[in-house]
Amino acid sequence: MLTQIRVLLIEDHFLARMALHTVLEGHPQIRIIGEAPDGERGIELFRTLMPDVTVLDLRLPQMSGFDVIARLRGIRQQARIVVLSNYQGSEDVYRAVHAGAMAYLTKDASGEEVLHAILTVHRGLRYLPQVAMNRLAERMPAVALTPRENEVLVCITQGCSNREIAERLQIAEKTVRIHVSSLLDKMGARDRTQATIYALQRGLVHLD
Incomplete structure (x- = not known):
């Protein structure tokens, strides 16, 4: 059986x-x-x-x-x-x-x-x-973003400026710049556009 x-x-x-x-x-x-x-x-x-x-x-x-x-x-x-x-x-x-x-x-x-x-x-x-x-x-081992960096990355993929990200997350614009610089470095991305492409391709962010 x-x-x-x-x-x-x-x-x-x-x-x-x-x-x-x-x-x-x-x-x-x-x-x-x-x-x-x-x-x-x-x-x-x-x-x-x-x-x-x-x-x-x-x-x-x-x-x-x-x-x-x-x-x-x-x-x-x-x-x-x-x-x-x-x-x-x-x-x-x-x-x-x-x-x-x-x-x-x-x-x-x-x-x-x-x-x-x-x-x-x-x-x-x-x-x-x-x-x-x-x-x-x-998968790149270097991609290990903090929860805040993930939030910033989502905003970037939605086309938000640093000022808009700061307002949405209620943090200082200077802090946003630090997070953006850090996540670009971790992802090995040259700029925000490349970071967006990487994020979508690798499933770090999903756009409905």
Whole structure:
């Protein structure tokens, strides 16, 4: 008799969740035991159901997928988590894996690959396709911004001037200049434009 793998889905888009449900339920070893449209509900179901594998998106309402991963791992250190997301930046992959995800797939992955990732993770192994491995290799170790530098970077990607950043964050304009200089140096960027490009490419910042 085949071992049943109990799977929890955390995905805010109804159609995407239904499509994933259909693909997974077609496999004789997979049983969907719960579905959640947001992180808070997903955490509640995880705590109650204790699934074998959790499949989640990173872009969720109210709470990011990164935070959900950390919360799930806090509840159960051995939580086996598969990320299925549109985010493809090197920072996204790094943050997800660092938080505790055992597999990282983009949403253009085939149903067969998603199933393979779940089966692999259930065995206690990581599943990182070549594209995810490439993203991890691209990540620059020097990018370790402070929370304030991250806030300034978000403002920069939105086209704010130093004065506008100072007003938004309620800090001195001189302090803003210090933060900008520091984050440009850490990112290896020549100017604000290049920093914006790097931030978007690597998933440091996401523009809706």
